[in-house]
Amino acid sequence: MNLHGIHLEGLRKRYGEGDTAVDALKGVDMEVSPGEVVGLIGPSGSGKSTLLKCLGAVIEPTGGRMRLGSEIIYDDRWHIRDLRALRRDQIGFVFQAPYLIPFLNVIDNVALLPMLAGRKNTAARDRAMELLEALDVAHRANAWPSQLSGGEQQRVAIARALVSHPPVILADEPTAPLDSERAMGVIRILNQMAEQYETAVIVVTHDEKIIPTFKRIYHIRDGRTHEEQGEGRLIA
Amino acid sequence: MISLAGRDIQHSWGKFVFTGIGLGLLIGVTLSMAGIYRGMVDDAKALLDNSGADMWVVQQSTLGPYAEPSSLKDDLYRSILTVPGVERAANVTYLTMQVRHGDRDVRAMVAGIVPDGIGSPGWPMTLIAGRQITRSHYEAVADAASGFKIGDQIKIRRNRYTVVGLTRRMVSSNGDPMIFIPLKDAQEAQFLKDNDEIIRQRQRTASNPALNPPGMPAVLQAVIDSQSTSPYVNAVLVRIKPGSRPDEIADTIRRWRRLQVYTRPQMEGILVGKLIATSARQIAMFLVILAVVSAAIVAFIIYTLTLGKIREIAVLKLIGTRNRTIAGMILQQAIGLGLIGFAVGRIAAGFWAPVFPKYVLLIPGDSVRGFFAVVIICSLASILAIRAALKVDPAEAIGG
Numbered sequence A: 001m002n003l004h005g006i007h008l009e010g011l012r013k014r015y016g017e018g019d020t021a022v023d024a025l026k027g028v029d030m031e032v033s034p035g036e037v038v039g040l041i042g043p044s045g046s047g048k049s050t051l052l053k054c055l056g057a058v059i060e061p062t063g064g065r066m067r068l069g070s071e072i073i074y075d076d077r078w079h080i081r082d083l084r085a086l087r088r089d090q091i092g093f094v095f096q097a098p099y100l101i102p103f104l105n106v107i108d109n110v111a112l113l114p115m116l117a118g119r120k121n122t123a124a125r126d127r128a129m130e131l132l133e134a135l136d137v138a139h140r141a142n143a144w145p146s147q148l149s150g151g152e153q154q155r156v157a158i159a160r161a162l163v164s165h166p167p168v169i170l171a172d173e174p175t176a177p178l179d180s181e182r183a184m185g186v187i188r189i190l191n192q193m194a195e196q197y198e199t200a201v202i203v204v205t206h207d208e209k210i211i212p213t214f215k216r217i218y219h220i221r222d223g224r225t226h227e228e229q230g231e232g233r234l235i236a
Numbered sequence B: 001m002i003s004l005a006g007r008d009i010q011h012s013w014g015k016f017v018f019t020g021i022g023l024g025l026l027i028g029v030t031l032s033m034a035g036i037y038r039g040m041v042d043d044a045k046a047l048l049d050n051s052g053a054d055m056w057v058v059q060q061s062t063l064g065p066y067a068e069p070s071s072l073k074d075d076l077y078r079s080i081l082t083v084p085g086v087e088r089a090a091n092v093t094y095l096t097m098q099v100r101h102g103d104r105d106v107r108a109m110v111a112g113i114v115p116d117g118i119g120s121p122g123w124p125m126t127l128i129a130g131r132q133i134t135r136s137h138y139e140a141v142a143d144a145a146s147g148f149k150i151g152d153q154i155k156i157r158r159n160r161y162t163v164v165g166l167t168r169r170m171v172s173s174n175g176d177p178m179i180f181i182p183l184k185d186a187q188e189a190q191f192l193k194d195n196d197e198i199i200r201q202r203q204r205t206a207s208n209p210a211l212n213p214p215g216m217p218a219v220l221q222a223v224i225d226s227q228s229t230s231p232y233v234n235a236v237l238v239r240i241k242p243g244s245r246p247d248e249i250a251d252t253i254r255r256w257r258r259l260q261v262y263t264r265p266q267m268e269g270i271l272v273g274k275l276i277a278t279s280a281r282q283i284a285m286f287l288v289i290l291a292v293v294s295a296a297i298v299a300f301i302i303y304t305l306t307l308g309k310i311r312e313i314a315v316l317k318l319i320g321t322r323n324r325t326i327a328g329m330i331l332q333q334a335i336g337l338g339l340i341g342f343a344v345g346r347i348a349a350g351f352w353a354p355v356f357p358k359y360v361l362l363i364p365g366d367s368v369r370g371f372f373a374v375v376i377i378c379s380l381a382s383i384l385a386i387r388a389a390l391k392v393d394p395a396e397a398i399g400g
């Protein structure tokens, strides 16, 4: 199963029922190609996190269609039995906080998923090391997460998201805790990784500094998306 | 494969070892409780082994001589000796009492033995110092646990005895050290009346015309003599000839002499099944309570540790970790904690067992059972934490 690109059509999500029901998503259309990094911006409460949770298969949408490549994931109901395996194999998550496992060193934090999936520890660590090198934190491979700077932790978290070559990466405010230089570094890495591994990346952000880096931006307002051209300016 | 539990324990080593030690002391107490019970059983068996008897003859319908009072005429042993298959038969008395050692009291079981030769039933088998009793009065062999040394004076009732020999692990089923004295002295200590009572008895006898017929003073003297000796013992210890059948001999004595006879297995049944049964239930109660307390502690600690990791658990679930893996992590941590506790507990129990006043016998079987109990209790105790972890919504990792 090789899934490529994200395709959403009329995706809806309603929280609760009756008078208290909230229509967080009222029909979201979205296309992200492999190798592309798109921005998802919108005011608070506009449904950004809700959209990421639907895409990440941790909450169930109320209606609409969701495809990864040619594979239908959701069409008014889940079309995939094992959502956990979908998350593990197809989706990488990057959060606002890195949420590394405090009792594993850096390299094992990155290699954790393949190791749990039964891959040989050495093979998993080789792959992790490769990513850490690409992300320029290889020298901290044996440190504890608590010994890293915020930017280093975030890069380790990105390495963890990339470790099983997921075709999709969902990043929720990945640069919020970082200064502008580090934030740019993270965005540059996401672009680089997207290109190198043919990954479709969605970055939710409020961060004014990084908005100009996207070639395409989805504005979400009142539960609906509006596509817009971005500046696509990646300052080296 | 990677062991999340193992890595977590390695990382917060101090926390685990600390709680493990606390838990371990509790487990140590639990193992010691079991050891106290085993010690009681072993003391009972040692008492029977050391008596050198194959069979105990006691008063009709009593559980004597250790569990109930029993008294027999002290000439009975002669007729028992005539029963086919009986090799030796010896009188014995047992009396648990306070004996004086200098200016303090020692609780001891005083055994009266027939001073007619080494190896007769009832005699202490091996001495760790000194010699056996050779005179028929005022010598004693004491168990080392009583605190007596060779040459010490023991005061029992009105008489003083010199300690001439010491034994080891000769204790009553209560764990009181034994003191062996000659039978005649022991009979006196147990059955003899004090002087005032003797005088009163003489007066009663003298005023009874049937016992003091006028003009026949010899009759009164004979009656008084017969009253003041103590021709009673508590039991007759019987050793049978090699190759003979204890049950048959016991049957014969029971039928011919109308006496109660216990064989070795029956006696063991009385001591273990009846005499220490209440203590055993008491200990069993303690074991149950300690098990519950240990389980509560493990459950509490593992639950707290898990709540401290709830965010990481949400992340693990979000990125696709199996529930089984997460449950396994928590279960292994609980068991890991139990294993640390067990090791500490076993060492602690071995360390403090010799300090206990009564014999504490730590047998490997109990350690093995304790080990499995710890593993099972820790597994059960982790259920609460596992449930909390499995309820975590992976969406929480993404946040608002």
Ligand SMILES: Nc1ncnc2c1ncn2[C@@H]1O[C@H](COP(=O)(O)OP(=O)(O)OP(=O)(O)O)[C@@H](O)[C@H]1O
Pocket (backbone or CB within 6 Å): A015, A016, A022, A023, A024, A042, A043, A044, A045, A046, A047, A048, A049, A050, A051, B400
């Ligand atoms: N579990 C929930 N139950 C009910 N309503 C919810 C729930 N989660 C979100 N909502 C509502 O759905 C709407 C969209 O919320 P969402 O978290 O997606 O916003 P957001 O764009 O991520 O906002 P922010 O930028 O503040 O993080 C909001 O009105 C919110 O109150």
Ligand SMILES: [Mg+2]
Pocket (backbone or CB within 6 Å): A048, A049, A050, B399, B400
């Ligand atoms: Mg949000």
